[in-house]
Amino acid sequence: MAKRPLGFVCLILSLVLYFIVSIKPAPYQNFDALEGKMITVEGSVYKKETSGQTKEPVTVLYLKLFSQEGGEQWENPSAFRTGRVICYLKSGQIEPEMGSTVRLTGKFAGFERASNPGQFDAYSYYQILGISYRLNQAVISAKSQNYNILTQKAYQVRRFLSMKLSENLPKQEAAMMQTMLLGEKSGMDKELKALYQRNGIAHILAISGLHISMLGMGQYKLLRKCGMPMKAAAVVSASAMVLYCIMTGFSVSAIRAVIMFSLQMGAVLTERTYDMLTAVMVAAVLILINQPLYLKHSGFLFSFGCVLGIGLILPPLTEGKRTIHPAVKKLLGSIAMMVVTLPIYLWFYYQFPAYSMFLNLLVIPLMSILMAAGLLLLASSILCPPAAIPFAYLIKGILTIYEETCTICNLLPGNLLTCGRPEIWQMILYLSLLLLIALLRKKGNLILRWGMALAAVFMLMLPTKTGMTITFLDVGQGDCICIKNGYGRHYLVDGGSSSVSGVGEYRIIPFLKFQGISRLEAVFITHPDEDHCNGIKELIQTGALQGIQIKNLVLPDIAQTAKEEAYLELERLAAKHDIPVAYISRGQKIADNQLAITCLHPTHTYVSQNSNEYSTVLTLTVNNFTTMLTGDIEGEGEQMLTQFLQKEKTPPITILKVAHHGSKYSTDKEFLEIISPRVALISAGEDNPYGHPHSELIDRLNQADCQIYQTNQTGAITVHYKDGKITIKSFLKKIFNQGE
Structure with missing residues (x-):
């Protein structure tokens, strides 16, 4: 860390934020008295989507609140004047523009708290996202004429591209590509999503570093080959990825990836050396300062865990080897990411897909082809629709390979290792061993570092006796x-x-x-x-x-x-x-x-x-x-x-x-x-x-x-x-x- 002073400062800030979140949990607001009552709110639209949870499509608005009424029973009304709310619009309502201010009335519904070990805690999940409650059957009574032109245009482009995918692909494949390319999850098949999750490849469904690196670096290299100056290509590529992040909905993994990519392009502009570990720590602090509770968000932890696996754990596991075959290096990279994300898997999902690191060796290389095919399909469907046909067949073929491979893995013995949530002492000891492995990069022999990694994994997955x-x-x-x-x-x-x-x-x-x-x-x-x-x-x-x-x-x-x-x-x-x-x-x-x-x-x-x-x-x-x-x-x-x-x-x-x-x-x-x-x-x-x-x-x-x-x-x-x-x-x- 002595060579990375900025990274060290960011690490300390992250640890301080973690300590604050751990010792001072966010207060619980009891909304039982408001359940089912009609509430009127006013706020600005910062996100729109179509819900796929009901038989008929429902427009969903995400509002940043300015005020609410019908709240004589609010315990602390002022706490929510800067909060957020999800509004499910009643059928027939006209969609407001992004960034516009709306006034609407709907039926209050709080988020359910978990009452059993292992049960999903919707209240805590939405608390991390800053969302306090939701309104059902909402009716808009007033709307401002002013709106955010940039975010509205981004939303319109997203809807247009989504429509093009639907026109050129079968329903299931279109929904998959809408999720992968545009972050639009409403049409995603529930069983197929569960299949991907069980096999450890659901990360391809989220707009993440994989997408940003492929699109951003692909664009940068293309612009350079076309003769654009290096610095101009860096500015254009970084700006394009920021716009892409706006269009796809600002997921935490996308924000992390865009920050890191922008820092990488910034290094090109300033003619400095890009350091991945410093960049990831800067990204973490920028996100956590805005919302420290992301430290309890699985998407945040997975996104940063994968980067830390490559940056911190892969080098000690390969140090001392002069030459490594590219295929072996990819496998080692997959193992390094698994080592870091294993405690996250077990803490949030209690199981680990045993074959995921091998499956990802197939999935990730094909992902670059799949995304390229998706982009070419969109371009050709606009410029020359018949030219989109071969790309549609290619997309369907790759998605079929994904599905069939996952189905085969499901049939293999030991596909899902059900270990349960680890004890706190196991987590602390495991992370301590990983830190020690990272510190021993230049010391000790390779066998020792691998032995420590294996010991850590077995210790974390070891069942504890409780009577x-x-x-x-x-x-x-x-x-x-x-x-x-x-x-x-x-x-x-x-x-x-x-x-x-x-x-x-x-x-x-x-x-x-x-x-x-x-x-x-x-x-x-x-x-x-x-x-x-x-x-x-x-x-x-x-x-x-x-x-x-x-x-x-x-x-x-x-x-x-x-x-x-x-x-x-x-x-x-x-x-x-x-x-x-x-x-x-x-x-x-x-x-x-x-x-x-x-x-x-x-x-x-x-x-x-x-x-x-x-x-x-x-x-x-x-x-x-x-x-x-x-x-x-x-x-x-x-x-x-x-x-x-x-x-x-x-x-x-x-x-x-x-x-x-x-x-x-x-x-x-x-x-x-x-x-x-x-x-x-x-x-x-x-x-x-x-x-x-x-x-x-x-x-x-x-x-x-x-x-x-x-x-x-x-x-x-x-x-x-x-x-x-x-x-x-x-x-x-x-x-x-x-x-x-």
């Missing part, structure tokens, strides 16, 4: 319980919701990945009601693609005549995906190291027309710690269970998962007197239409002297048992310690 944990996920109005036995084996009991759409995709699967769970020894479904199994259906259908294997599906062992269509559907779905189905009834037990899972209900070939009554009831026992999971048991089923427990003289239960989300018709007084639970956990949705948990049920639990926890108040609840000590921790960071 037995039982997590009661917040799935809204539904149930989902995950059990970790502390020895690398995992179970799931139920997984569904009647209030959260896509509960498997958005809550259950992200949680499993966060925990580093790639295999479930058994998934128990207590009964086939949707609020207990629709998320499991998603897991069965997509789990293999997500890197999660279900070894067995376990259903209650009831009479064939009692199996309704929903039960039979589960059997068929499991058979379709080659998942063995087991049936469990009273007295059957699974012994797994110190953990014993025992079934108390139903009895073998139990008959009932009410699926709640035959709900599977399980106890989880480790030493003197026992948890009872009761599904939705009620009525005759609960009476039979109570009689059985009374007859068996069941010892007191430590933790009870209250049946049927806290319905007043279950968990009666006699049942509570027999099991004497110390803690009662209730899984229910916020403001659910059933009034769960019912006040009568709460009264019974209080009379039984239970400590009560509810997922709709605390988010996910994790019970941790280790060395005779029980810790109950909510996702909201409240910790309750219990003795054995």
